[in-house]
Amino acid sequence: MKxxxxxxNRNVIPSWNDLRKDMREIxxxxxxxxxxxxxxxxxxxxxxxxxxxxxRQLKETKELIKALSTKFTxxxxxxxxxxxxxxxxxxFQERGYDINRCWKNFKKYSKDAGRRMEVDLLLLDDDIAIVxxxxxxxxxxxxxxFLEQMTHFKEVCHEYADKRVLVAVAAVNYDRNSDEYAxxxxxxxxxxxxxxxxxxxxxxxxxxxxx
Numbered sequence: 001m002k003x004x005x006x007x008x009n010r011n012v013i014p015s016w017n018d019l020r021k022d023m024r025e026i027x028x029x030x031x032x033x034x035x036x037x038x039x040x041x042x043x044x045x046x047x048x049x050x051x052x053x054x055x056r057q058l059k060e061t062k063e064l065i066k067a068l069s070t071k072f073t074x075x076x077x078x079x080x081x082x083x084x085x086x087x088x089x090x091x092f093q094e095r096g097y098d099i100n101r102c103w104k105n106f107k108k109y110s111k112d113a114g115r116r117m118e119v120d121l122l123l124l125d126d127d128i129a130i131v132x133x134x135x136x137x138x139x140x141x142x143x144x145x146f147l148e149q150m151t152h153f154k155e156v157c158h159e160y161a162d163k164r165v166l167v168a169v170a171a172v173n174y175d176r177n178s179d180e181y182a183x184x185x186x187x188x189x190x191x192x193x194x195x196x197x198x199x200x201x202x203x204x205x206x207x208x209x210x211x
Contacts, residue, residue: 080192081105081120081134084170087198088121088132091190095200098125110156117149117156121170129163132190138171140181147185150211165211170198185209 081104089099103122109115121132131153133146146169154161168188171179179201182189186209189201 080136080170080172084121084132084134084190084192084198088123088168088170088190091198091200092123092130097123097128097130099123099130100125108157110158113152113155115152115156117153124163127163128166129160130166130168130188132168132170132188135169135171137173137175138169138178138182139175140178143169143178143182143185143187147187147209153211166208167211168200 085102085104089102092099101124103124104120106117106119106122108117110117119131120134123130123132131150133142135142146167150165150167153165166188167186168190169182170190170192172192174182174189174191179189179191183201183203183206186207188203188208191199191201193199
């Protein structure tokens, strides 16, 4: 807004009309300034609303990705368990274990122990049970959790109390040397390759953990 307020000159006494004109112009300046402040405030509020909407959409997107990732991992795990079943029997038979039965997704609840046991694969012969944990990605923490769960195996599954119980982990990826960690803990290590080839690591000289 262009204004024409005159500079004050002490040698000239302004007329009443001049003062009124100057006052009107000052008033207009204040109104224009107030309008601009309101516009700026409105723009800031609109920006804030857009940012909140963007945050909401990002949050929903993250939740959707998380849900899809969980679903994909779960389904991939079930598929991997199905592929692993015949291979696990074969690779342990080749190592001299007389595996003749296999339970997939084995679940057992013991009311006495107040515990539930869930096992991806349970391989059996007449004297030995081999519990296999199947993972897409295996970490050292997964190994520790698996071994801690296995300390309750015979407590829940009384029917296998007279068997030697060994443990194995099968994974597509072993994160941060978790395969070496599994060997140190006396766990069989089964490697799963992208072309659905399964192999059991050598265990010569290793002391296998029994439960």
